Amino acid sequence: MQKVPIDRLQPGVFISLSSIGWLRHPFLLNEFRIANPKQIRALREMGLAEIEWDPARSTAQPLPEPAVPFEADEEDFSRAALAGMLDEKRQRLERLRRQREALARRERQYAQHATAASDILKGFPGRATQAHASGRQLANQVVDGLIGAESMAIHLVNQKFKESDMAFHALNVMVLSLLLGRALDLSEDELRHLGVGALLHDVGKAEIPPRILRAATRTPPEESFYRAHIGYGIQAVAGAQGIKVAERNIIACHHEHWDGSGFPNKLAGDKIPRLARIVAIANRYDNLCNPFELHHAKTPAEALRQMFKTEGAHFDPTMLQAFIKTLGVYPPGSFVHLSNGAVGLVVETNPDALLNPLIMLYDRDIPRSEAMLLDLREVDLKIDSAVSPAKLPVEVVEYLAPRGRLDYYVEGTAR
Known part of the structure; x- marks a missing residue:
């Protein structure tokens, strides 16, 4: 991971908020590729000057150093963007709670x-x-x-x-x-x-x-x-x-x-x-x-x-x-790579959207008992490919599918 100033971010740059903590930011994931300027405005509103980014998982490079310091020359909507994302995250957390209850x-x-x-x-x-x-x-x-x-x-x-x-x-x-x-x-x-x-x-x-x-x-x-x-x-x-x-x-x-x-x-x-x-x-x-x-x-x-x-x-x-x-x-039990570089396990099918199943997401900063469930119909992510567990780190496989059966x-x- 490398550090990059917030003002040099653009869509396609893969960033990590793991050091901040999942509950202290408005995004659904700790690590993701930036998809739109709204996310950059929300990061700026959080008061961050710079952030970690991963060149290997990015599809775009950070912007060049600006010739002059960044100055807002128009009305700043970042606070509204941050508030809207926090509200959206709360709604998604409620859906996640219901999904967990259904699985239980x-x-x-x-x-x-x-x-x-x-x-x-x-x-x-x-x-x-x-x-x-x-x-x-x-x-x-x-x-x-x-x-x-x-x-x-x-x-x-x-x-x-x-x-x-x-x-x-x-x-x-x-x-x-x-x-x-x-x-x-x-x-x-x-x-x-x-x-x-x-x-x-x-x-x-x-x-x-x-x-x-x-x-x-x-x-x-x-x-x-x-x-x-x-x-x-x-x-x-x-x-x-x-x-x-x-x-x-x-x-x-x-x-x-x-x-x-x-x-x-x-x-x-x-x-x-x-x-x-x-x-x-x-x-x-x-x-x-x-x-x-x-x-x-x-x-x-x-x-x-x-x-x-x-x-x-x-x-x-x-x-x-x-x-x-x-x-x-992607049958239930399939390990998959997602478009943001993350690894997950297909937990449930969506018959009306076979390419968008429910995914259990690997995140080393979240206990497995609280693992994130992502319905790909509801997020701006897609499955890039299925992957054999033999090609994944042991800790990822044990997090997503502890040694046992698929039922x-x-x-x-x-x-």
């Missing part, structure tokens, strides 16, 4: 549903009918909230108990499947069957040793044992009165591939039940983003790219295209 509600709701999902999965096969009824109730709650919902958010959880991994995965796959089902215009009844089947799709894995489940590579006998979770799943739900064929078919067919290369029956194309095709996509996506070993995790964009370019033959092409469109240009939830389920 969703997080509490997600935790409750994850606990319920864990209890449901543990109910098979011993209490199959009761567990299935509870699963149907949970799926109905999510479907009811999903109808009319307009956004999807992620929660970044620092620690989770290992024995809960299956429940969190089941809940993620259910939510992602329902989002895709809604995009495909499924009926309410279909959505409810989809939700139950997605929740129970891996119920048979309770019979598979964790060593085999977590293995990055398996011997042929181990792979055969792993694939047996399909049969174990069908056995687990066999005693559930009222379970629908469509729900059982999701358990039976969510590893079938569009090109016939899947298991257990090597079904292909339209032979694979429609709801199972949906769950296959959601299941693969969550497994790529949330593997057992975190260092193998793909970013959302990387996961979608692998599914589309490398594994596209495995999935119903129409459904895969709809899934990619549903998650947006997906929709706005409607928190109401």
